[in-house]
Amino acid sequence: MGSLRFAAIALLASAALGSPAFAQSSPTYGVGRAPTAAEIRALDISIGPTGEELPPGHGTAKEGVVLFEEKGCVGCHGAAGIGGPGPALKSKTGQDVPIPKRGESITSLFERILPLHSPFATTVWDFIHRAMPLGNEGTLSADETYALTAYLLFLNQVIPEDEVLDKQSLPKVKMPHRDDYTQLPDWKPRTPRLQGYPY
C-alpha cells in the first residue's frame, strides 16, 4: 500500500470532503485510517503461544503470593486459590488435571477457570492481564501479571517457586497438557464438520 496513486486518491477525496488528509486509508474506498504504532501497541493484548506480544517485565511466585493478597484476589478465590466464593484456582488433582470432554458440565468448567488445561502458559498471563481483578480489569502492570502468573503456576506445581517468568521464559513453561491436543480441523465452507457423523 502507500503507493503514490493511493495517497493521491486519498488526498483528493479528503480535499473534496474538506476533511484532514490521512496518509493512508483503505485503497478501494478511501475509508478508514492507518492506526499509529502507539495505538496498535495499546490494544495488542492478545498473547499468542510465542509470546511475541508480551511486554518487558518479570515476576516470581514469591512476589505473586504478596500481590494475591494485596490486589484482593483472596476475597474471591480464597487463600492459596481455594475456598473462596469465586472459581478455585488450585486444581484438586494437581498436575494430573483431566481434560474435560466436549460438552462436559459446569464442574469441569470450574476447573477450567484457571486455564491449566491450556497447552500454553501465555493463556494464563493473557487472562489475568485482560480480565482481572474483578472490577479493576486491565489495571495490573506487566511485572504484577508475571508475578501472579508465576504464583498460580507454582500453586499448581507447574513451575518451582523461584522461577522467574518474563517474555522469554513464560512461553517455554511446560504446561501439563502441552503436547496432548490434536490439530484443530481445517474448516471449509459448505462441508460437514465430521464426514459420516453420526451415521
Place this chain on the structure above:
Amino acid sequence: MGSEETPKRSKETDSNRSSRRDLLKGGVLAGGFTLGAVAGGAVAGRFASDAIAPALGQTPAAGPAPAPATASQNAYPMIPGSKELIEYGQRSHYVTSVRIAHPVGGRPSPDTFGKVFHVASPLQDSVGVITPSSLHYVATTRGSFIPDIDPNEHTLMIHGLVDQPLTFTMEDLKRLPSVTRLHFIECAGNRHNGRQKTVQESHGMTSCSEWTGVLLSTLLKECGLKGSATWFVAEGAEEVKGASSMPIAKAMEDCIIAYGMNGEAVRPQNGFPLRLLAPGFEGIFNTKYLRRIKIVDRYYTNYNDYGHLDRDPKDAALGFQIGPKSVITRPSGGQQLPGRGFYEISGLAWSGGGAIRTVEVSTDGGRKWNPAEIKGTPQRMAHCRFGYPWNWDGNETEILSRCTDEIGQVQPTREQVAQYWNVPFDRDYRVPGLDNSVMPWKIARDGSVTNGLA
C-alpha cells in the same frame, strides 16, 4: 410480527388480569375517548373472529374468556397515546413472554453485582423466524456488565499480518458496501436434558435476527492479507475483552461486521455498537463490542479458545460449526392441548452447515416420519420455520422433528449419536459437541405436553 395480533384466550392469566386492573386504575377508561377509538373498531372486530380458534398457552385455560366485542366501539379499554408509545412502540400488555435465566436454577441474571450471564429466549411463544431483539438470548463469557459504549468514540482496528493496518469509525463502516442477512446465533451450552420443563429451558439459547453490516472480507481485502495469514483473533471492548480465534477461511467466506439488527442498531446486550457475526459457528465466536481484529498465523489459544482443543480429532471436528438441529416449539413442554382435533405443529430448524433443506415430523414417537412444510425460503445459517398439520386423536403419543441441511447432514437422535461413538446409551447420555439431537415432546391423554426425555 404476528404475535401481537393473535389474542391467546387461554393466556388470560393472573398477571394479565392484574395488569388490566392496573390499567383501569390508571384511568385508561377515562382517557379512552381519544382519536385512537375511531380506529379501534376494526381491531375489536378482528379480535372477535380470531378468538374462536382454540389457542395453546403456557398455562391451562384460566376461566372463561371476556365476552366478545359487541357492536359497541367501547367494548375494550383504549390505550391512550403517550410520548413513549408514539416514539418507540411497545407490545400489548396481554403479551407477557419474557426471557429467563439459563440454566434454570443456575446463576441468575442479573447477579448480585448486576452482571449478566446466560439468558434464554421464550421459543414456546415464537412465531416466524425472527427473534424480537428484546427477546434475543444473551450470553457472556464469565458474567459481564453490559458496556455503555458511545458509538461516536468506538472504532474497529484491523492489524497483524496485513499490508496496511486500518482503523474504522462507525461512520466509516456505514459508508462501505453492506449486506443484510438472516442468521441464527446459538450458545454451545444450549443442551437439552430430561430435567427441563419447557422449550425455553431446553432450547432457548438460540435466536435469529436480520443482521446488517459490512462483510469482514471487504475490510480484509482493503487491508491486504499477507500469505502467512491463517487465523484471526476477534476481540471485544467489554471489561473481560472476550477474544476468540477463528480460521481466516471463515473470515473470507461469510463473517459480517454488524451494526444493524432487525432494522435498528444492534442492542447493547447483543454487542452495541458493533459485533462480529460468524454465521453457524458456536455463539461465543460472534464477538460482541468488537473493537479489534488481529490477523495471525496460528491458533492463539486465548481464554475463550483453549476449551475448543481436544485429544481426539473427531471430538475436535465437532467444535466451531454447529450441526443440523430442530425443535418443535408448539406444542411444547408446559403447554396444554385443550382437546382432540386439529393442530398445526410448529417449530424451528437451523444448521451451521447452510440452509435447511427438509424437515420431518413424527407424531408417533419416531416410527413414521412425515415431511413438514417449510415456511418461506430457508436462509443459510438461519432459523427456518416449519409446520405440520396434525389431528390429535386424544391418545398418548410423542411428537418429534428432525431436519436435513443443504449439505446433507441429518439431525440425529441421541441413540444414534451414542451408537456412532460406540458407547452404551442411557437416559443421561450427553451428546458430544453442541447438542443437536432430536427432542421428543410427550402428549398425555389429558392434553398436557411434557419433556419426552424425562
